[in-house]
Every structure is written in C-alpha cells, then in structure tokens.
Amino acid sequence: MLQGEVETDVCVIGAGYTGLSSALFLLENGFRVTVLEAAKVGFGASGRNGGQIVNSYSRDIDVIERSVGPQQAQLLGQMAFEGGRIIRERVAKYQIQCDLKDGGVFAALNSKHMGHLESQKRLWERYGHTQLELLDERRIREVVACENYVGGLLDMSGGHIHPLNLALGEAAAVESLGGTIYEQSAAVRIERGANPVVHTAQGKVKAKFIIVAGNAYLGNLVPELAAKSMPCGTQVITTAPLGDELAETLLPQDFCVEDCNYLLDYYRLTSDKRLIFGGGVVYGARDPANIEAIIRPKMLKAFPQLKDVKIDYAWTGNFLLTLSRLPQVGRIGDNIYYSQGCSGHGVTYTHLAGKVLAEALRGQAERFDAFADLPHYPFPGGQLLRTPFAAMGAWYYGLRDKLGF
Numbered sequence: 001m002l003q004g005e006v007e008t009d010v011c012v013i014g015a016g017y018t019g020l021s022s023a024l025f026l027l028e029n030g031f032r033v034t035v036l037e038a039a040k041v042g043f044g045a046s047g048r049n050g051g052q053i054v055n056s057y058s059r060d061i062d063v064i065e066r067s068v069g070p071q072q073a074q075l076l077g078q079m080a081f082e083g084g085r086i087i088r089e090r091v092a093k094y095q096i097q098c099d100l101k102d103g104g105v106f107a108a109l110n111s112k113h114m115g116h117l118e119s120q121k122r123l124w125e126r127y128g129h130t131q132l133e134l135l136d137e138r139r140i141r142e143v144v145a146c147e148n149y150v151g152g153l154l155d156m157s158g159g160h161i162h163p164l165n166l167a168l169g170e171a172a173a174v175e176s177l178g179g180t181i182y183e184q185s186a187a188v189r190i191e192r193g194a195n196p197v198v199h200t201a202q203g204k205v206k207a208k209f210i211i212v213a214g215n216a217y218l219g220n221l222v223p224e225l226a227a228k229s230m231p232c233g234t235q236v237i238t239t240a241p242l243g244d245e246l247a248e249t250l251l252p253q254d255f256c257v258e259d260c261n262y263l264l265d266y267y268r269l270t271s272d273k274r275l276i277f278g279g280g281v282v283y284g285a286r287d288p289a290n291i292e293a294i295i296r297p298k299m300l301k302a303f304p305q306l307k308d309v310k311i312d313y314a315w316t317g318n319f320l321l322t323l324s325r326l327p328q329v330g331r332i333g334d335n336i337y338y339s340q341g342c343s344g345h346g347v348t349y350t351h352l353a354g355k356v357l358a359e360a361l362r363g364q365a366e367r368f369d370a371f372a373d374l375p376h377y378p379f380p381g382g383q384l385l386r387t388p389f390a391a392m393g394a395w396y397y398g399l400r401d402k403l404g405f
Helices: 017-028 061-067 070-079 082-093 111-126 137-143 163-176 244-250 291-302 346-361 366-372 382-403
Strands: 004-007 010-013 033-036 101-108 132-135 151-160 180-182 189-191 197-199 203-206 209-212 230-239 256-259 265-269 275-283 311-321 328-332 336-340
Touching (some): 017 346, 061 111, 070 366, 082 151, 082 346, 151 256, 230 291, 265 291, 275 291, 328 346, 328 366
Parallel strands (some): 010 209, 033 180, 101 256, 209 336
Antiparallel strands (some): 101 151, 132 151, 197 203, 265 275, 328 336
16 A cells, blocks of 8 residues: 655556556656556456457458548558567466467357358458468357357467466566556546646655556546546356366357347357356446346357356456446546446456556557547536446347348
8 A cells, every 4th residue: 555655657547457558668768657556456447358369450441441530540450469479478488377278269140140240350360460260050059068159260369378376477577677556556636737646544755757557447537538438337157167078069169259240249268177157247336235146048059068067156246337338448637548448348458558558648649539539528417327328228229130121
C-alpha cells in the first residue's frame, strides 16, 4: 500500500494488462514507472477472463475500413495481429509460466456464420495474417467434439493462457526492471496540471505523465471517460478435472474455441484438464445470484457428455463496453493518457495498447493517433438509460442468434 509521497516519470493507474504492458514498455525505454492498483494485480478482467488469445478487435477491420479513411484503416489493420505476438514475446523474454498454447477456433453454427468466417479469412489475409485454415464439417469434428458446428476457422496465431498467471508474470517483470507496484492503493483523485498528482487514501504520486488503465474498474475517477462506456459482467464456470482421456476427446488438439454468435460462448482446457466455459453478458455489471445456472446449460448444449461432471468454480467479472465496440484511446490535456473499452476483446488489444501508449509518451504518436481519431459517442440516455438500451440491443441480437439470421 502506498503511504507518503512518491515522485516518478509515469504513474500508471491499474495493474491489469493495459497498465502492466504500458509499464513494461516504458521501463524498457528508460522511464521511471509507478503503478497504483486498487486491489491486487490482475484483480479485474485481466485475471478473470477466459484466457483466450483472439486477434483483431471486437469490431473487425472491415467495420473500421467503412468508418475511417484508408490510411487510418491500414494502420489499425496492421496492428490487429500484434497483441498476440507481444504476449508471446513477453512470455519468452521474462520466462512467464502461464500455460501458453497455440491455436484458436471460431466455430460456425450455421451457413451464415460460415460465410462470415470465409469473409473474415479473406479480410485478415489482406492484412498479411496467413496462419488461418477454414474447417469444414469433417475437420471441425477433429478439433472439437461438438455436434452443433457446421465448420469453423482455425487461427494458429490464436491460442490460450492462464490469464492471472500472465498478469502476475508481467508484474514480476515490471518489478525486475525497477518499476514499483502499490497494491491496495486506489487512485481517489487526479490533480491535473503541468505536474499532475495522483492521490490515494494515504499517499500521492507526483508524475510527469499519467496513464489511466482502470477500464471497467475505473469508476468515476475520470468523469469524461465514464460517460462513453459501460461496465458489463460476463460469467465463467470451471469443471472438476476431467482426466486425460475425456479432456482429449473433447478438444483433441487442445485449441480454444469460441462460437460466432453475437452473445458468444467460449471454452478451453486448463493444464490440469478442466474445462473452462464462459458466456453470457450482464449489462451494468451486476453479479448474478447463480452463475452456474446461467452457464451450465450452455456448456451442456455444446457437450451433453458432461452432464454428470461437477462444477468446481464459478465467477463473474467486468469488461468495459463502448457504443462502437472499439477501444477508446486518447489524451486529456498534455499529460494524461488513457486506453479503455476493449468490449470483450481485451487480452491481445491491451498488450498492443501498452506499446502504443508508451510510443506516444516517447513522442511517436502515429499509431496512438490512429486509435485516438476513432469516433466515439456517449450511450443514448446517459448513464441512467445506457443499461436498458444495451440490454434491448443484446436481446435483439440474441434472438437473431437463436433464429439463425
């Protein structure tokens, strides 16, 4: 816990992936860095997510192409596959033990989904991403024992990790380079100005720059950021250990899987042969009373053979949704930088964001500006109505998923 006064070059608010990635890139470039964390390293989405390395953004590059100019789209498209590479570089360089496995599958439930995956493959290949294989009905049965899929797309540069162990390994790397992380030290006020100061309950950090990386757990610390985003909850369950034989039957090549529905399901095996299965969205980030009751039926729809398997763990956590479903990146004044709103697509993006923010603080702003120039809008109705409006939209898309159109 921070007590007293500290001086640093950069104060990072939040010890999740965005904050830790930023801190690492800055430390590697000679900055003094202090990280403030309200709870523990990886407490938010970075430690609770499903652990899947998924490329691109929550809205794909074709959407970006239609809404921005060709130069900006080209830059964002080139960056869409960088986050996964950064994760692998970090794991190798700092010898992080996080059960890294290669290979992720997008699973199609109908011909419309399959058409989308064919288009996605062409789109990604246009940006130089070639580790892709379309899977027909026979091939997808070889990688996942689910009868519901008509095909899929395998991305060998996708994959999965133990998400909390990745965050803890990155935090250890930050400290090994001389960075300081203060846990249980929530930022309660930012004193803006030429030499900004971040106040905690029992201390303060004087800095040249601030990076705001709290995402869904930022609260109202920076009001202008809260107005354009909404915390949402997602739920995850984990089975008892399945044993090698059953686990290898379900996912013979140990790839992770997500389906192509708007409200998608996602799952993978752990190193001790449990199945982690996630899905569902709670708008406004309320914690459901019974997570297992929400997610177990989804799991059994995919794998009815698990009907007698016990659920050992269930949890929820928040991600930050934007109206455009694209991340919000920018600067407030001359020295407060931020990145937020991964919209459920954060494992790879946050690692890229850390590099882009660090570049901007070093005066290399072209890639930062490509994100910062994306248009963003407040939710209609403000904070009072953003939750029901988003829930209505999700109901509509959920109905489309069920009806297959």
